[in-house]
Amino acid sequence: MKNILYAVTVTVTLACASLCGPAAAADREWIDYKRLLEITRLDKFYAAPPAARDKVRLLGTVQPNNAAIAPQDIVFTVVRGAQVKRITVDREGRFDPAIDPAWARDNPKVLTNMPPGEKARFSFAAEPIVPPGTRFGYAALMAGVRQSNALVKEQGGMMRFLMPTFSGIELRYAPGQGASARIVSARGEAIVSADAQGALRLKLDERLASTNAEVILSHVPQSVDLLAE
Template structure:
């Protein structure tokens, strides 16, 4: 699951009861982009976000509500487009200029009886394969902190500071960093994860990182 970045969490009325409830208007497409900071993320130059995976995390206030039952659909001039929500309750959007221009609306199949928190979420992009330059992964930390600061604007003092990357695996795994001073090796813990913190010397050297298995995600963490 993605690490939530509480730049501007917003609680919106939404989402509960039968998945077959009558469809209703949820909120404008533009509003969702604004409150989640997705518009500001994609406004950054590509080179300032190419190591980052941003999404919108939906968190119902009631444990009885599951995002698996939620259907969100953008109604626009060209028709209807479902918005995909993954198993972790994360929604990935790239701003659609046409939908913004026509003030498209998002519809939900859920009645207005409970609440869901909407927060920006950000992970590092897992580079291809199982061998990468150090910067391909660890460069996500300074990039994330710079992006968060710009996205938060006047609220930057309340934004988190990313201090590590947590690699999550589906099995035991090892990571080896081929530093000139000697290889650094890390093994997964009981939760099949490895936490890597940035090292200024390694960042300058940019050695190869080799993994025995490919991680399913690289979570940016503030610890």
């Protein structure tokens, strides 16, 4: 899945202790949960009311400075009393912080299996939540674009000037799949096809969104990303 990273990148030393090496180490105490949200900028996202962020999904991202450490080998562990929650990382460095309101309130410790002294870059990735299936309203498909722009404006603070304006979505398919989107509106029909790499780009059109246009996809996409201007 392709995902564009947004926000100022923060470099964090994964603290302390003895010898450092590229191999994953045993779990050790790292930071508290609130700090994890701060360095990924997800604290701003979760500060918004749920109804203002229900059409977009934000993921934390981590990229070790040491190329010998594969992102997918990193695990973060939240420990809250007897409750232990593992947070895994994918090949592209993305992870879901699996936020629980109680965690933000109680601020539990976060463990990491990264070796002491290693540095990593943290930021966040955004992706829209789209309706399931292959047939839905155009406005519903683009709801994540509108909501993402509103979140940047309302929650980004000074950082909003460093963030892009989102202009549409990109549906990702396997190359050569021949995927397409048919948009049916009062103006007639339009066909948009994926390119040779499997990317099908749809720009936000306010007129289509306001006139109850319909989108019919030839295939269910592998992933959906935000397009930035």
